[in-house]
Amino acid sequence: MTDYALTVSEVEVRRYRFMAERARAEEAETWHRAGIGPGAVVADVGCGPAAVSVLIAKLVGPAGRVIGIEPDNSARTVARQLITEAGVGNVELRPGTATQTGIPPGSVDVVMLRHVLAHNGRDEQPIVDHLASLVRPGGSVYLVDTDGTAVRTLDDDPELEDLPGRYAELHRRRGNDLRTGLRLGQLLTRAGLNVMLHEGRYAITPAPPGLRPPTWAARDAMVAQGIASAEDVRRWDAAFARMDAAPIRPTFFLPTFIAVGTSR
Numbered sequence: 346m347t348d349y350a351l352t353v354s355e356v357e358v359r360r361y362r363f364m365a366e367r368a369r370a371e372e373a374e375t376w377h378r379a380g381i382g383p384g385a386v387v388a389d390v391g392c393g394p395a396a397v398s399v400l401i402a403k404l405v406g407p408a409g410r411v412i413g414i415e416p417d418n419s420a421r422t423v424a425r426q427l428i429t430e431a432g433v434g435n436v437e438l439r440p441g442t443a444t445q446t447g448i449p450p451g452s453v454d455v456v457m458l459r460h461v462l463a464h465n466g467r468d469e470q471p472i473v474d475h476l477a478s479l480v481r482p483g484g485s486v487y488l489v490d491t492d493g494t495a496v497r498t499l500d501d502d503p504e505l506e507d508l509p510g511r512y513a514e515l516h517r518r519r520g521n522d523l524r525t526g527l528r529l530g531q532l533l534t535r536a537g538l539n540v541m542l543h544e545g546r547y548a549i550t551p552a553p554p555g556l557r558p559p560t561w562a563a564r565d566a567m568v569a570q571g572i573a574s575a576e577d578v579r580r581w582d583a584a585f586a587r588m589d590a591a592p593i594r595p596t597f598f599l600p601t602f603i604a605v606g607t608s609r
Contacts, residue, residue: 356557358394358423363556365396367548368459368489372603376404378541379485379605384408385454388479390443391415391461395424399431401457407435412448414441443472450478459489462532466521469528470535477536480608486538488604492545493523497598498552500591502584511572512560518570526602538606548599554589558597561585 381387383406389398392413402411413436415421421438428436441447443461456476462469476486493516496509516523530543561581567573588595 354562356555357562358396358427360556360558360562361394361396362427363553365400367550368397369400371546371548375542375603375605376401376487379487380455381405381457381487382409386410386412386452388412388414388446388448388453388456390441390446390456390458390476392424392438393417393420395427395436395438397457397459398424398436399428399433402428402431402433402436405435410435410437412436412453413438414443414446414448416440416442444468444475446475446479448479451481453479453484454481455485455487456480457487457489460491462488462490462529463493463516463521463523463525464519466516466519466525469522469525470532473532473536477533477538477606477608482608484608485541486533486536486606486608488529488533488606490526490529490602491523492526492600492602495600496558498558499596499598500588500593501595502588504580504584507577508560508581511567511577512563514572515563515567515570518572526600529602529604533604533606536606538608541605541607543602543604545600545602548597548601550597550599551594552588552597554594557585 381401381404385405386409387401387405389411392398392415395413398411398413413424424438439447456479458476462472465472480486513523530540533540564578
């Protein structure tokens with residue numbers, strides 16, 4: 346995988362947990378259809394701080410297990426903390442990338458990859474090809490990504506108006522496609538899988554105080570690339586603080602795409 350745009354901070358962990366709980370609530374039936382249930386072996390590739398991994402671990406139970414693959418050492422450190430807090434003993438964390446997981450071919454029931462492809466534009470198809478090789482016959486590859494160009498916020502602070510454009514420029518320079526969610530089905534088909542489903546959802550949710558979007562998490566990367574300045578970061582930080590204190594909560598409109606492919 347290429348250098349990831351986000352950092353694992355306390356604010357980011359809060360966002361990961363928020364997203365994981367939404368995924369559990371909104372994708373429960375899809376997880377079941379993909380084969381995530383008691384006794385299943387699930388690989389969570391690019392698991393970050395393992396917020397989703399611990400939820401899956403509870404679903405597969407003691408007879409199943411979750412293999413969390415994460416290249417970033419700091420993310421794995423936080424993941425260990427979250428796993429301990431959750432009290433699950435069936436999650437194994439391993440270093441690795443989305444093209445080099447170290448998982449033996451044909452050894453897991455489900456491979457999940459969430460919001461990773463849009464950050465690895467040059468390697469999209471090699472990533473999905475590798476994931477397809479890991480599942481047993483009849484197993485599933487479960488992909489989640491977005492259309493980052495269609496994210497909207499109601500009651501946003503005016504000083505944040507330029508932030509999405511700067512973020513998009515960062516990804517353009519890295520060769521990434523923020524609309525990867527639209528092509529998940531194609532990627533699965535080209536990997537030789539049968540597409541069970543490819544669907545899109547528009548989540549509409551109030552922003553809890555203190556929650557920050559991926560655009561904010563990428564601020565250091567944007568400064569390093571000369572896309573933003575330290576003054577821009579201070580300006581955005583002040584704008585988020587005003588939003589946190591505002592009586593009317595901003596509302597996020599988040600397009601998410603899910604695709605599941607099964608091995609033949």
